[in-house]
Amino acid sequence: MEIGTLRLKVGLAEMLKGGVIMDVTTAEQAKIAEDAGAVAVMALERVPADIRAQGGVARMASVRRIKEIMAAVTIPVMAKCRIGHFAEAQILEALGVDYIDESEVLTPADEQHHVDKFAFKVPFVCGARDLGEALRRIGEGAAMIRTKGEAGSGNIVEAVRHMRKVTGHIKRLTTLGPEELMHEAKELGAPYELVRWAAQHGRVPVPNFAAGGIATPADASLMMQLGAEAVFVGSGIFKSSDPERRAKAIVQATTHYKDPDVLARVSEELGEGEAMRGIDTSKLAEEELLQTRGW
Amino acid sequence: MRIGVLALQGDFALHAEALRRVGVEAVEVRKPAELEAVDGLIIPGGESTTLLKLMEAWGFVPALEKFHAQGRPIFGTCAGLIVLAREVLNPPQFSLGLIDVTVERNAYGRQRESFETEGEAALGREPVPIKMVFIRAPRIRRVGPAVTPLAGHRGECVMAREGSVLAAAFHPELTDDPAVHRYFAGMVEAAHPC
Numbered sequence: 001m002e003i004g005t006l007r008l009k010v011g012l013a014e015m016l017k018g019g020v021i022m023d024v025t026t027a028e029q030a031k032i033a034e035d036a037g038a039v040a041v042m043a044l045e046r047v048p049a050d051i052r053a054q055g056g057v058a059r060m061a062s063v064r065r066i067k068e069i070m071a072a073v074t075i076p077v078m079a080k081c082r083i084g085h086f087a088e089a090q091i092l093e094a095l096g097v098d099y100i101d102e103s104e105v106l107t108p109a110d111e112q113h114h115v116d117k118f119a120f121k122v123p124f125v126c127g128a129r130d131l132g133e134a135l136r137r138i139g140e141g142a143a144m145i146r147t148k149g150e151a152g153s154g155n156i157v158e159a160v161r162h163m164r165k166v167t168g169h170i171k172r173l174t175t176l177g178p179e180e181l182m183h184e185a186k187e188l189g190a191p192y193e194l195v196r197w198a199a200q201h202g203r204v205p206v207p208n209f210a211a212g213g214i215a216t217p218a219d220a221s222l223m224m225q226l227g228a229e230a231v232f233v234g235s236g237i238f239k240s241s242d243p244e245r246r247a248k249a250i251v252q253a254t255t256h257y258k259d260p261d262v263l264a265r266v267s268e269e270l271g272e273g274e275a276m277r278g279i280d281t282s283k284l285a286e287e288e289l290l291q292t293r294g295w
Numbered sequence: 296m297r298i299g300v301l302a303l304q305g306d307f308a309l310h311a312e313a314l315r316r317v318g319v320e321a322v323e324v325r326k327p328a329e330l331e332a333v334d335g336l337i338i339p340g341g342e343s344t345t346l347l348k349l350m351e352a353w354g355f356v357p358a359l360e361k362f363h364a365q366g367r368p369i370f371g372t373c374a375g376l377i378v379l380a381r382e383v384l385n386p387p388q389f390s391l392g393l394i395d396v397t398v399e400r401n402a403y404g405r406q407r408e409s410f411e412t413e414g415e416a417a418l419g420r421e422p423v424p425i426k427m428v429f430i431r432a433p434r435i436r437r438v439g440p441a442v443t444p445l446a447g448h449r450g451e452c453v454m455a456r457e458g459s460v461l462a463a464a465f466h467p468e469l470t471d472d473p474a475v476h477r478y479f480a481g482m483v484e485a486a487h488p489c
Contacts, residue, residue: 001412008409011430011469015340015373016304036350037306039341051430074386074400075342076431098406098431218340253304256325 004121009143012076012098013207015128016040016230020220020251021209021233023047025065029073033237036247040076040099042232043069048105048152048290049235049276058106060088066095078125083294084110085090086119093122099144100124102137104293105151105234112295117141127211129162129291131169135190135198138205145204147228148291149212152235154278156213158291159223163210167227173199212291215240216274217253224257239276246270298483299324299333303349305341305374309468313476316353319483327358335368335483338375340430340466346374347389349426356391363393368459368482376462377433384436394460395439396452415444416454420476426472427453435464459486461484 002008019039022032030041045061046054060081070077076098081088083102088109092100102115104127117124118141127148128134134145147166149159169188173195176184181199185192198207210228214220215236223231231254233247240246249266257264286292298314300307302323311321314337322333322349330336336359338346350356363369371379382397383390403410409430411423415422427448438444446454446463454463454475467475 001410003408003410005411007469008406008411008430011428011466012304012406012409014469015342015430016311017306017308017341018302018304019342019345034344037345039345075344076406093407096405096407123406227325251345251349253353259325 006143009123012208013125013144016076016209017207018255019230020254021078021230021245022234022237023232023249024069024238027068029238029243030069030072030077032244033072033247034075035157036244037251038075038247039138039230040078041069041073043079043097043235045075046236047235049154049239050152051105052288052290058086060092060106063091063095066092066097070096070244072249080106081115082106083108084115088114089115089120089124089269093120093156098124102142104148104290108293111189114140114295117143122209125209127294128166128292130165131204132190133187133294134166134204134208135194138194139191143207144207144209146209146211146232147223148294149210149214150281151212151227152285153213153281154215154236154239154276155281156215156219156222158281159212159214160226162212162291163223163226163228166204166208170198170202170204174195174202215278217249217263217270220250220253221263224254230254235276240274242270242273243274246275296320296480296484296487297322297333298480299330299336301336301346301355301375303316303353305339306344306466306468307337309337310337310339310372310476311470313473314480315475317480319476319480320487327354329448330358333367334487335370335479336362337479338369338371339441339468340373340375341422343374343377344388346378348376359391359393363459366459366486369393369432369459370461370481370482370485372463372468373430373432374468376435376464379460379462381439382437394455394457394462395442396435396455396462397437398433398464399436400433401431402436403429406431412448414446414448414453416474418445418474424466425474426470428469429465432464478481
């Protein structure tokens with residue numbers, strides 16, 4: 001009998017496909033998310049929009065908060081640790097969290113190194129802006145990749161850019177000859193074996209989800225149609241005017257992402273409910289971006 | 296012969312791949328009307344609470360009861376087993392009740408306790424070795440008298456069949472071992488010779 005294998009880590013991500021993972025900060029929100037059909041919740045101290053507004057150092061959520069959320073729901077509970085903060089990750093593993101997000105949304109703890117994710121039995125998800133970053137994280141043991149997007153912005157443009165970059169680059173890899181792949185690995189700054197695998201199979205070696213800026217059912221459908229296999233919704237739900245209804249609508253939109261009639265209906269059911277306000281990410285200064293964190 | 300894979304949420308794409316590997320045409324099913332075109336159905340792994348909500352929203356409960364009453368085979372893995380079971384514990388929740396077993400959700404533990412192992416399955420005249428991958432898996436706590444256990448782990452039933460319904464607590468679709476999908480394809484073939 002084996003535990004903590006890559007197959008088991010990737011396997012849980014497979015089970016989350018076609019689903020919506022929702023950011024929650026309290027047990028009550030976790031319950032609302034579960035009742036709305038979330039496949040998992042992400043336990044946080046503050047949602048990204050508040051981290052952005054309030055500033056300060058953003059750390060792993062408090063242990064008490066995470067335990068309350070774990071006790072409130074039967075679906076998997078994820079939690080974030082700071083980039084490179086393997087001690088936070090060790091605590092999350094000890095708590096029995098089901099997935100760890102080594103996340104740029106929190107303030108990085110290490111300016112060069114990410115966590116050695118092979119050292120853990122609990123699987124990790126990491127954000128990526130392009131294929132090189134995705135393959136570096138997988139090389140370190142990540143069992144799921146998500147776009148970084150721009151968390152807390154309510155603006156889908158960054159997640160779209162990141163997803164298109166990854167899928168576009170993979171398409172290009174499949175057209176290259178074997179002799180071209182080493183140069184490609186060098187340019188990408190990614191492990192050669194993983195570059196070769198992606199070129200042969202025409203996809204990222206682990207499940208590839210979307211995150212960062214999803215605020216509407218249409219946003220979820222857009223990311224799924226661009227190749228995401230599931231979506232994370234951070235501030236988009238609990239920063240909207242009617243979280244429960246919006247959560248349900250995004251769940252339906254993620255399943256029926258290819259069906260415009262269903263998308264129109266679930267969007268209509270939102271009525272006058274407003275999506276989170278959102279920000280124009282092109283107006284953000286470089287140092288205000290969360291996506292540039294990670295190496 | 297065509298086998299549908301319920302594609303509301305979960306690892307439906309892996310089941311479709313596994314079916315294609317044993318030479319069966321696989322079709323994704325997202326609406327009850329799409330059940331008309333298939334001879335059997337797989338309910339995949341995923342989150343059972345999410346699956347149930349999506350099934351209820353789209354009228355899948357009566358549609359699957361009808362599908363079952365017509366004798367068309369159904370195979371559920373993990374969340375699919377939970378959805379098919381007669382009774383669900385931890386917490387008690389609605390299920391279709393198409394196979395007479397009681398299952399307890401997440402009863403092997405959280406993700407860090409998820410495990411893979413090898414075992415034997417009674418899929419033919421001789422038991423065959425199979426790989427079993429358990430992910431936050433449900434545990435079969437009771438097996439009804441009309442149910443045939445097909446595989447075990449540490450003395451407990453982990454795969455069972457009652458008539459046209461097959462269910463497993465583990466994920467054959469996460470391995471490259473086609474034995475279980477081949478067995479289910481045989482059930483569908485026998486129910487609908489064409």
